[in-house]
Amino acid sequence: DAKTTQPPSMDCAEGRAANLPCNHSTISGNEYVYWYRQIHSQGPQYIIHGLKNNETNEMASLIITEDRKSSTLILPHATLRDTAVYYCIVRVEDGGATNKLIFGTGTLLAVQP
Amino acid sequence: EPEVTQTPSHQVTQMGQEVILRCVPISNHLYFYWYRQILGQKVEFLVSFYNNEISEKSEIFDDQFSVERPDGSNFTLKIRSTKLEDSAMYFCASSEGTLKTEAFFGQGTRLTVV
Numbered sequence: 001d002a003k004t005t006q007p008p009s010m011d012c013a014e015g016r017a018a019n020l021p022c023n024h025s026t027i028s029g030n031e032y033v034y035w036y037r038q039i040h041s042q043g044p045q046y047i048i049h050g051l052k053n054n055e056t057n058e059m060a061s062l063i064i065t066e067d068r069k070s071s072t073l074i075l076p077h078a079t080l081r082d083t084a085v086y087y088c089i090v091r092v093e094d095g096g097a098t099n100k101l102i103f104g105t106g107t108l109l110a111v112q113p
Numbered sequence: 114e115p116e117v118t119q120t121p122s123h124q125v126t127q128m129g130q131e132v133i134l135r136c137v138p139i140s141n142h143l144y145f146y147w148y149r150q151i152l153g154q155k156v157e158f159l160v161s162f163y164n165n166e167i168s169e170k171s172e173i174f175d176d177q178f179s180v181e182r183p184d185g186s187n188f189t190l191k192i193r194s195t196k197l198e199d200s201a202m203y204f205c206a207s208s209e210g211t212l213k214t215e216a217f218f219g220q221g222t223r224l225t226v227v
Binding site for chain 1: 117144146148150155156157158161169202204206208210211212214215216217218219220221
């Protein structure tokens, strides 16, 4: 699976949009971009995923550049409960028999009141 | 909303003892996983399980570890002879499939080996 690079930490003011970047310059054509988050030692929580088109759900938006070498997770109105470590994970989708996730160190997002 | 449940939430055991960590995956899911997270470190994949057999395992998942789905609802991780370095949070996860599907994680079992 392709390696991802994320900033170790970011701050965001409550109520403002949080934009979390991720670089995945070696991504290949059959690799999807997934975002998970982990709130203080709880189990990781799925946020969103995409291949090349931008995606939006009730939690966040995912913007993937046209060359697919980077992406940005956007939390449109961050709250204190969004303080967590956010993981950008790139994974091959080839119909294989496993669905394992390879977690990096992620970005610690601190939402400030 | 359906969720993955894990028991116990915290387990303390003596070095050399066997422990069994229990998980109840989401009922219609077919793929099951164990991950662990040593304090302050990354979440690490241990093993995936499908159709009553291991489909993939990591280097961490050595002969001390085993997994089982003893009935239609439980999924267990057994550590045969615990070591101090097994102390970690252990997360169970499940998913419907392997393509473009999210994994749902439980809240974890904190294992402390003394």
